[in-house]
Amino acid sequence: MIKIKDIAIACGVSISTVSKALNRSHEISDETTKKIVEKANQLGYIANSNARSLKTKRSQNLGLIFVDKSDSGLGHEYFSVILNGIKKEAEEQGYDLTFISSSIGRSRNSYLNHAKYRGCDGVIIVSADFHDPKIIALVESDMPTITIDYQFHNRTAIMSDNTRGLEEIVRYLHTMGHERIAFIHGEDTDVTKQRLASFYRTCEELGINIPDEYIKTAEYHIPKNSGIATKELIELEKRPTCIIFPDDYSYMGGLTEIEKHGLKIPDDISVVGYDGIYLSRILRPVLTTYVQESEKIGETATSELIKMIENPKTYLAEKIIIDGYLQIGQTVKKIQDWGKKNEIWTIRW
Amino acid sequence: MIKIKDIAIACGVSISTVSKALNRSHEISDETTKKIVEKANQLGYIANSNARSLKTKRSQNLGLIFVDKSDSGLGHEYFSVILNGIKKEAEEQGYDLTFISSSIGRSRNSYLNHAKYRGCDGVIIVSADFHDPKIIALVESDMPTITIDYQFHNRTAIMSDNTRGLEEIVRYLHTMGHERIAFIHGEDTDVTKQRLASFYRTCEELGINIPDEYIKTAEYHIPKNSGIATKELIELEKRPTCIIFPDDYSYMGGLTEIEKHGLKIPDDISVVGYDGIYLSRILRPVLTTYVQESEKIGETATSELIKMIENPKTYLAEKIIIDGYLQIGQTVKKIQDWGKKNEIWTIRW
DNA sequence: TTGTATGCGTTATCAT
DNA sequence: ATGATAACGCATACAA
Numbered sequence: 098m099i100k101i102k103d104i105a106i107a108c109g110v111s112i113s114t115v116s117k118a119l120n121r122s123h124e125i126s127d128e129t130t131k132k133i134v135e136k137a138n139q140l141g142y143i144a145n146s147n148a149r150s151l152k153t154k155r156s157q158n159l160g161l162i163f164v165d166k167s168d169s170g171l172g173h174e175y176f177s178v179i180l181n182g183i184k185k186e187a188e189e190q191g192y193d194l195t196f197i198s199s200s201i202g203r204s205r206n207s208y209l210n211h212a213k214y215r216g217c218d219g220v221i222i223v224s225a226d227f228h229d230p231k232i233i234a235l236v237e238s239d240m241p242t243i244t245i246d247y248q249f250h251n252r253t254a255i256m257s258d259n260t261r262g263l264e265e266i267v268r269y270l271h272t273m274g275h276e277r278i279a280f281i282h283g284e285d286t287d288v289t290k291q292r293l294a295s296f297y298r299t300c301e302e303l304g305i306n307i308p309d310e311y312i313k314t315a316e317y318h319i320p321k322n323s324g325i326a327t328k329e330l331i332e333l334e335k336r337p338t339c340i341i342f343p344d345d346y347s348y349m350g351g352l353t354e355i356e357k358h359g360l361k362i363p364d365d366i367s368v369v370g371y372d373g374i375y376l377s378r379i380l381r382p383v384l385t386t387y388v389q390e391s392e393k394i395g396e397t398a399t400s401e402l403i404k405m406i407e408n409p410k411t412y413l414a415e416k417i418i419i420d421g422y423l424q425i426g427q428t429v430k431k432i433q434d435w436g437k438k439n440e441i442w443t444i445r446w
Numbered sequence: 447m448i449k450i451k452d453i454a455i456a457c458g459v460s461i462s463t464v465s466k467a468l469n470r471s472h473e474i475s476d477e478t479t480k481k482i483v484e485k486a487n488q489l490g491y492i493a494n495s496n497a498r499s500l501k502t503k504r505s506q507n508l509g510l511i512f513v514d515k516s517d518s519g520l521g522h523e524y525f526s527v528i529l530n531g532i533k534k535e536a537e538e539q540g541y542d543l544t545f546i547s548s549s550i551g552r553s554r555n556s557y558l559n560h561a562k563y564r565g566c567d568g569v570i571i572v573s574a575d576f577h578d579p580k581i582i583a584l585v586e587s588d589m590p591t592i593t594i595d596y597q598f599h600n601r602t603a604i605m606s607d608n609t610r611g612l613e614e615i616v617r618y619l620h621t622m623g624h625e626r627i628a629f630i631h632g633e634d635t636d637v638t639k640q641r642l643a644s645f646y647r648t649c650e651e652l653g654i655n656i657p658d659e660y661i662k663t664a665e666y667h668i669p670k671n672s673g674i675a676t677k678e679l680i681e682l683e684k685r686p687t688c689i690i691f692p693d694d695y696s697y698m699g700g701l702t703e704i705e706k707h708g709l710k711i712p713d714d715i716s717v718v719g720y721d722g723i724y725l726s727r728i729l730r731p732v733l734t735t736y737v738q739e740s741e742k743i744g745e746t747a748t749s750e751l752i753k754m755i756e757n758p759k760t761y762l763a764e765k766i767i768i769d770g771y772l773q774i775g776q777t778v779k780k781i782q783d784w785g786k787k788n789e790i791w792t793i794r795w
Numbered sequence: 796t797t798g799t800a801t802g803c804g805t806t807a808t809c810a811t
Numbered sequence: 812a813t814g815a816t817a818a819c820g821c822a823t824a825c826a827a
Contacts, residue, residue: 098562100804111814116806126812143559144550147496147505148804151819156496157551158544158564165530177526181514184545191551193564195507195544196533201493202506202540210492213447215507215542320728349728356730376725379669379698381705449820460798465822475796497820500803 099142160197160212160220174374182395209235243402255398259291262387267299274432279337281326283317320350327351339367345377363430382427389421448491509546509561509569523723531744558584592751604747608640611736616648623781628686632666669699676700688716712779731776
């Protein structure tokens with residue numbers, strides 16, 4: 098491999114002149130710079146990032162933490178699309194990306210140490226157990242860090258807008274005449290808490306009373322469990338007119354159950370998903386769902402991290418919320434119960 | 447950051463003794479080693495991979511090339527699951543993973559140079575344009591390289607078994623009594639060529655004659671285009687009894703079209719997918735499809751690359767085929783046309 | 796078994 | 812505007 102020393106010899110200048118010229122330092126005359134750059138290209142010179150990082154303490158490399166809690170790992174479209182956004186933005190800004198695990202080589206260690214070992218300038222935590230002491234240690238260290246969908250105290254986080262998501266869904270359902278709205282929510286996480294709180298609050302604002310039996314739990318991304326919850330809802334004496342699912346995949350489990358009962362979507366029962374994955378658009382009927390702009394979440398996380406790295410003094414940690422939007426498909430029926438609706442309106446006005 | 451020099455001072459030994467002890471060299475006595483290791487842990491020592499790589503010319507880091515041809519990028523479950531397999535295996539074996547683009551920092555360059563810049567020990571090409579001169583240059587360089595689903599001359603490739611995949615599908619369909627088999631295949635790639643060749647060969651072996659009008663093209667992963675092809679097939683005077691789709695997602699496009707025509711799967715028409723993505727299992731009826739073990743493909747690519755890196759002299763390039771298997775779902779109907787079948791058999795026997 | 800000395804390729808400080 | 816030199820942190824050939 099050609100190194101700057103070779104170029105120096107070939108050009109008859111010193112090593113430091115070459116280094117400066119290659120880094121476009123204005124200390125070096127245009128003429129010399131041109132000569133050196135040309136020779137470097139001609140010889141096929143490639144810098145050595147290890148030597149550079151060793152000296153500069155900067156690597157232009159970002160760590161990426163992705164621990165798959167549910168074993169489907171990157172297979173989850175939500176995360177793989179986020180990752181894609183991160184990759185695009187990092188490339189755009191000239192940073193590389195290295196996966197960081199909690200081992201170094203073959204021996205167990207910590208995320209922070211791994212990131213330090215590789216000299217990462219910062220770390221994006223895409224998915225992890227945010228209560229894991231090793232994650233907490235990383236976030237509380239002096240390593241620039243960004244989290245997605247979870248906020249640590251005084252640290253930047255990129256959040257999908259769960260609050261607004263559920264609010265929009267409920268308001269839309271309300272305009273479509275639904276009041277008997279069931280909500281199958283995911284397991285107990287921050288995201289779930291936000292969605293649930295927003296669901297209840299919006300219902301309250303709209304004067305909708307939700308019986309407890311309309312609220313069910315089913316783990317994210319496990320269609321079978323959402324299927325079970327759906328069955329229970331369908332068999333209720335006073336069946337809901339609409340079911341909100343934890344995510345688009347989970348809806349597939351509900352769909353099976355709904356069809357088993359001989360019901361048709363949306364004629365007999367309406368449904369709403371969450372995420373807006375590719376699948377939601379190719380299904381028929383097209384799924385009404387809240388689309389998370391996951392690629393943008395990844396891009397924003399990356400650009401924020403880079404800002405933080407490059408302006409350590411002036412950067413202010415903040416919570417950044419990435420809006421999604423309601424994809425209005427064909428799975429929510431307009432309920433023509435104007436009599437009752439008008440009654441309520443009359444009372445309120 | 448603590449460095450070996452600090453440990454040396456703390457232990458009252460020389461730098462090189464520390465280095466050797468930390469690398470578990472047998473030159474150093476157990477006693478000294480123990481003392482040094484303990485002190486290192488106590489001080490929270492973390493090695494510096496840049497300094498190490500600079501010296502050893504090894505990085506324990508693998509490059510990852512993933513260029514998304516179709517702009518859905520990592521969003522494709524096939525690739526994201528492969529990536530997951532790569533990640534698991536690399537972690538297992540103590541290697542890190544860095545994405546390699548065809549730029550270095552902000553300036554355009556080549557994959558090879560990028561990999562050299564980062565000091566990668568080897569590169570896995572997960573998805574790329576294999577006719578891109580920059581990819582070819584990489585593969586033909588002295589950088590250890592592995593490709594997935596495409597083989598370069600004398601280089602190791604990990605291939606999903608397209609030949610066997612189509613053979614198994616066709617044979618299965620035949621045992622289910624199908625002879626009017628349509629095949630919607632993807633755009634012209636090596637993978638497609640293999641599948642198509644295997645399709646024709648197996649049909650021939652089984653004495654099945656496929657009219658040209660039963661063969662259609664529709665780009666992978668574009669349900670709409672498969673829908674168009676499906677429409678054409680359904681409206682044929684002599685409609686096929688079964689349609690093989692380019693992939694599971696594409697089937698969704700066909701499904702819509704089939705339902706539009708008032709046909710039911712599998713009663714009125716049978717269908718087979720390809721890939722075996724998560725979706726195929728949660729659909730009802732469960733899709734009959736050829737499952738590609740993509741996680742295993744990723745794992746194997748990684749372990750082969752590491753073998754190649756660690757045994758440069760004895761390693762032999764080879765084509766490794768990862769078997770898939772037929773997922774027998776509920777979308778292929780048993781055709782009870784024994785009269786006709788027996789006729790044929792009679793002639794043959 | 797331990798220590799000394801050198802160099803990996805680069806940047807940065809200081810001199811010229 | 813250019814050059815000499817030290818230093819980054821580590822591994823290793825060689826010496827003791």
